[in-house]
Amino acid sequence: MPERIVVPFGPQHPVLPEPIHLDLVLEDETVVDVIPSIGYVHRGLEQLVTKREYTDFVHVAERICGICSFMHGLAYVQGIETIMDVEVPDRARYLRTIWSECSRLHSHLLWLGLFADAMGFESLFMQSWRLRESVLDVLEDTSGGRVIQGTCKVGGVRRDIGREKLDDILRTLVPFEQQCRNLGDVFLNDESVKNRLQGLGIVTKGEAYDLGAAGPTLRGSGVPIDARNLGYAAYGDLDFKPVTESAGDCYARCAVRVGELFTSIDLIRQAAETIPEGPIEVKVTGTPDGEYFSRVEQPRGEVVHYIRGNGTKHLTRARIRTPTLANLPPLVKMLPGCQLADVPVIVLSIDPCISCTER
């Protein structure tokens, strides 16, 4: 009978890029149980809603996370606009879509690099992040910020992208897509990577659905649910299908993210080519009175912003359900039975974002 020991994994761990905290119960080097803890980097951002006016809180929402910042801002302003019955112009919706997909690209490329690093492939890490630089350059040239775009506001967007710049983006996409294919080929077809990922951290389709997984973790198990199908922003006008895999292991989740790179490139292309002319914002008067659940698909999964106002300049409640919070139960399901050396790979395969989760 091997002795059981408890090993704290995180919040400060040399392999993990996020301060996730899991207490692992081990027998020899096999994980038999996992106890997650949340709260290490709690900042109380939801509470700020009672101290900041609803027009200012979008800046707080965008700083919930540095990697999926645009989508948080978008989810928040969509909620306010729905409560206040504000009709956003078409051009603004398309611009939001373009920035959303650029954010998804840079987030997935960042994740691919960190994932490679967790497997010990530092060169692959560098290749991914070098590729990401061109996406960050596009974001900087169109919004003024590489990471915090700051373009969403209640009633529209604060900045336009001219036709010349859109054509420039379309031209940039051609070599970028080829480079993504080369990179994806390494992640999907290299024997070393496949040996490390296949059959690891399996969550079946039924389990993923029952446990409430979100995003690539859910789609990697074969469930084709994606909040973009709700048709928010301009997604209702564009041709979009979720990327799914069926194996439910680390390799499948990686394959979904690689596939989503190309989906994002296609969506940017569609939006940049068909964006309508017109204004980019409408004037907003009054204050929100009512409540709404705003759902947006982040790179990691579906984020829900619950917003409640009572007619004053300050909201009474904001509640944010981040995709990582939804992916913790599947993670606890994945880990028992694996070797200790595989824990970083499995943890990273759900793409945890702890600053979002513990907000």
Add this chain to the structure above:
Amino acid sequence: MGFFTMAKTVLQNLFGRPPTRRYPAVPARVGPITRGHVTIDPARCISCGLCMRRCPSQAIRVERAEKVWEIDRFRCIACDACVEACPAKCLIMESGYIAPVTEKEVERHPITYVKPERPQKKEAAEG
């Protein structure tokens, strides 16, 4: 079967130039609309205080009596809200980031705006 999937990339890296930039010897890349830091043209500031009210992180203070405009760089989130709100267009969002500093200080700028004289009213028409 994929064993040399990265060979092409490795060879390109081997014979190509490094993709990194030798910062700070080589300046960082900034776009034309990069939000670096806010500056003020004190000769045009009318001390209305709209930037202070609009700032989401309360980084800006306007003292009308002392005619001083202050900004706390460490609170500033470079969001452009003050530039958009300024009716006199005296605030400018510069592309470059500020240099690193070793002490936290609030930046003070005396306002040098002089209100122009109202034109003399025409003498009442004779009669």
